[in-house]
Amino acid sequence: MPSFDTALFVGGTRFVGRHAVEAFRDAGYAVTTVSRGTHDDPFADRDGVDNYTGDRTVRADLAAARDAVEPDVVVDCVGLHPPEVRAATDVFADSRYVYVSSGSAYVPGDVPMREDETALHPCDPEQEAEDSPETYGPRKAECDRAVFAAAEAGVEAMAVRPMLVQGPHDYTERFGYWTNRVAEHDRVLVPGDGGSLLHRVSVRDLAAALLLVAEEGTPGEAYNAADRSAYTLDTSLDLIADALDTDVEVVTASERELAAHGVDPTAFPLYTPDPMLVSTEKLAALGWASTPPAESVAETARAHVDAGVTGPAGSLDRETEDAVLESLRG
Template identity: 85%
Template sequence: MASYDTALFVGGTRFIGRHTVEAFLEAGYEVTTVTRGEHDDPFADRDGVDNRTGDRTVRADLEAARDAVDPDVVVDFVGLHPGEVRAATDVFADSRYVYVSSGSAYVPGDVPMREDETDLHPCDPEQEDEDSVETYGPRKAECDRAVFAAAEEGVEAMAVRPMLVQGPHDYTERFGYWVHRVAEHDRVLVPGDGGSLLHRVYVRDLADALLRVAEDGEPGEAYNAADRSAYSLGRSLQLIADALDTEVDVVTASERELAAHDVEPTAFPLYTPDPMLVSTDKLAALGWESTPPAEAVAETARAHVDAGVTGPEESLDRETEEAVIDALHGE
């Protein structure tokens, strides 16, 4: 591996960034995070980690951080608009720049989706500055194109496209919904036949992926990040039960059976009607491996229980869930 020792993180104190700071510290880096200071800094008293208050949408703040740190590596966790990434790749043109993109940049359809084959979403100019869920994928795709354009100009810029990320400190609580259900109830309702396949990545593995791409990735390339062994939603519940030393009765319900109670399959976190899988061969070629599912789920489940995670606020309420289960069992 190449020898680098200073890293600047745009963002880095909440979920993915929090674990990536740890990975870079373990690899011997001095790390500086640039945040707006709106969340608690878990590294406030940690040797080897500094924090600068700054807004990534303000170019002068990025330039000040660059001049103070002179980073070998920059990891950009919070680029949501193409203009922000264009500015960042310009400001950090002398560093190794890694943009945290998303599997949502792909136009779904290929199974698996591949970095150099699957189409990216188009992004109209008027979409670039929007903040809607509907434009998230197109904006991430356009951010990736900004990374590629910078690489063509000589910047050592790369993109990492994680699929859904799960692990300790996940503030979205999407996987935490299922952990809470298994921990608190014997019977848990799952849409479809339980075979929903949404590729995921354990957050510690993603942190390692970002480190490997930062050091050994090829400028102008994108790298998918997801578990090397994908597993279904139904299998997730069994793994959670094993981790918590309990049992779970997975109750499946078709779209029609759910509709009888005005419930849509998409009301359940992590559900996808069609397989959403990516190839991870490019990342594996850098020596990257993923944690075995049972181990990753166990650590995540125990962390969510300890933290009292219950799931997103908009999650299906337990009363409705029980009504569906009772109807399916003729109760």
Template identity: 80%
Template sequence: MTRYDAALFIGGTRFIGRHTVEAFLEAGYEVTTLTRGEHDDPFVDREGVSNRTGDRTERAALVDARDAVDPDVVVDFVGLHPGEVREATTVFADARYVYVSSGSAYAGGDVPMREGETALHPCEPDQEEDDSAETYGPRKAECDRAVFAAAEDGVEAMAVRPMLVQGPHDYTERFGYWVNRVAEHERVLVPGDGGSLLHRVFVRDLADALLLVAEEGEPGEAYNAADRSAYSLDRSLELIAAALDTAVEPVHAGERELAAHDVEPESVPLYTPRPALVATEKLAALGWEPTPPAASVAETARAHVDGGVTGPESSLDRRTEEAVLEALDDG
């Protein structure tokens, strides 16, 4: 295995990046993060970690970081627009470049979705600079295509496609919604029959995957990152309850019961009407070993409780949830 020493992270101080910094430090890297300085830096005064302030949308900031760090590896956490990835793969053409993509790049349809087989979203030119949630998947797909194009030009560029990421320091609080419900209430409303399958990945496992792909990945390839064992919403509640040494009763509601209270099933975190699963053999072939769900959920649940996480502000409020539960009891 080739030895790499210097890593530059574009982003890297919030959630996924925070854990990835730790993984790279443990592997012996010197890590530099390039951020706009808008969030607290958890690595201030941390040996082996330095920070540069700059806007990744400005080529000069990327060039300055490249010249100062001379990175062997670049991990790009915050590439949201294809032009940004095209610029980065040009500036860092002499480094191993790992782009953090998303399972949302897939157009869907396959169960499971496979790298190189399942179609990616098309991305129209007017979508490339858009910032709406509706164009997120197409933009990520076009960013992946930018990675593949760079690899064809000789850049050691790769993409990693995580499914929904959960773990400590998750500022999206999507899994935290369910942790809070289980911690605070005996009965919890679950859309559908509880079997909703949205593939997920533990953040520390994703950090290990990014390190592994940086060192062992094949240029021009994409790698799905998700737990080896997918588990349903009901199973999530069971695992959370076990971690918190409590009990919970999931109460299922269909679209009709939810609609009576103006609740859209998809507005509830982690619910998906169709299975969203990816194949993970490709990453496993590099030697990746994900944490068993019981252990990863336990660590995540305890961290969310300790951190007072309650869920996204847009989540289903408890008053409405109780109204649905009462209607189901009376029904």
């Protein structure tokens, strides 16, 4: 087994990083997070976790954190622009560097999408500096290419590509939308036939994957992270209902039926018109396994209810949903 005991997280105080810090700490690592301090630090009073205030877009801040910590492993949770990742792989060239990428880096089409076969989005220089949702996938793809280039130059750099991540402390509230609907209403509107299939991963399982890749991954490789058992949107609602000990009637509506009320299917979080699935064979070969969906959904749903999560801004409002539901009764 590798002898690593010091980890530096670029980011690490909000969602994915928060859980990953816990996983590394539980594994015996001395952990330091680098963040700007714009969000509450959940580890402020925790032994074994230090914080270094710095801006990941400022190379000197990364270098100062490196010199202070001398990390065996670096986990980059907040690399959104290729120049940032190029700088990070250079600054941390003497560490094991794990970049948190995304399944959005892939050009959709393959079912499942595979690390060494499915094409990545192209990314032109103008897109590299953008922050729009439309350029998110291309930027993540270019960040992956920066990781691969660093590995070719001798850096022990790897990428982990999670699909949609869900779990406690998810500030995007996408899964929280559906949890709130099931918790508060007997009938819930679902677009299409309910079979929307978007691969997901528990945040705790992703944290375990990051630890495993940091210790056992091969430099220059990417690893998909997603549940070994995918499940549909309507199944999600049934699992939420079971977790909350309630019942739910899933009411489906076609694109035409939704359009009659000015509703687009994309107004629903987690909806995808085409299957978005990835192969997880590479990660499983390292010894990774995912939590059964019923268990991971239950943990997530209960945490969202306790936190009062209602869903992201811009989601379908209940008044419009009720109008659609009423029209479908006839």
